[in-house]
Amino acid sequence: MLGRGLGWPWALVVWFVLLAAPIAHAGQQCVDTPLSARQLSTSAATAERVEAALEAADRPIALLARVGNDLSEHGLYFSHAGLVLQDHTSGRWRVWHLLNRCGTDEAGLHVEGLFDYFAGHLTRQDAKIVFLEPKLEQELLATISDGRAEKLFQPRYNVLARPGSMRTQNSTAYLLEWLVTAEFALKSGRRTDVWRELASEFVPDQIHVAWGKRVLAGMARQNVDFTDHSVATRLRGDYPVVTVRSILRYLQLRQLATSSVVIRNGRTQAVPVAQDRPALR
């Protein structure tokens, strides 16, 4: 196709395709294949254990994290989190969280049952529940009933959303903004007010994205927008991002959490609030 005498471009093509390979295989999300019966059974078991832990704690609302993507190359374990609370009418536990519509830059605010939350092509069927301070719990519930939780939502999704960006948002940034709205009892529901409070205390994680991946992701993925970050950041390739780990750190720093448990390999164990990687075997 490229004609003769074009050895170097072909080499480049091969190089790029090879570069694309780990990108293509690292993720566990956006998979079209149906979940197997065994996967569904495993998800059901996880949901049951999480529910048991929530019932045992007898708290109205908690943070619930899962391991969707394998983020080990960034030194991260839990990749996604939402808030789980008991539905008033059914009495069932429901997870409120922000999800990205696969392959697009659109986000949606979703409420799911525990089974649905864990029924996906997740890297691991591990969960972390963080129980929050009673005052924070009550204010979080208030943000749902008065609509502030929805007002914080920004439909334009960016997996690498810059902390404080008003243009885009990702699931973890949304969760952090929700927690902070409740922490400071911010009545406006405006994201700018949240980040004004957060500026001095919150420390995001730095995610390094290699140059080759930046090029490919910039071309191929609509849910990655590097231009949300400064030129200096883009040249460095180290992107500040709100991660589950940074949220856990913040909760610990601000003493907003009372305890936490990790559910892994069928066992539930108390762990430090800020611990991202469980030591359970």
Place this chain on the structure above:
Amino acid sequence: MQAAGSGSWHLWFCAVRRRRRNWPERVVPSNLRLTRIQGVQGNVMRLFALLFIAASCARAHASPGDASAAVSEASIGGSSLLLEGVGDLVVGGGELVIGAVKIGAGTASVTVAVAGSATLAVVVVPVEIGHALTDAVGASIEQLPCPGGTLLHVDGHDLAFVPDAGTRSRMYAERVQ
């Protein structure tokens, strides 16, 4: 050196992104690509096009904020999960058989029938399982208890998961915004 390289690349793929944002849906506009290649001379643009195709093939990669709606929307909906009709009969101890197997692109549809009844349900399974079951029409389906429900098992293959009442109570999906 990397910085200079990144800058020029950045300008280029920003331009590509801007164009992509204007495209309807997620379809790669092959005609647009061809037009661009023909309009700009040289193999370099063809190379860019090839790189673009290669990059377009790259799917989700490790990212700090996992959050993918397709996982819960598509996977459960199109998965080997039985709930209505047959699910109730599983609870009641009804005998199940393979009714029909239809092979599609990438997946197969297996009709599960309740012996002596008109109740049917269709399960979507990976195409490999579909191929393996094409000769198993009429075969009896084994029902194995498993965490959260029952596994329907036939000819060495897990066909479907039938959630029990507890799991059903944990099933819910709603988009608020």
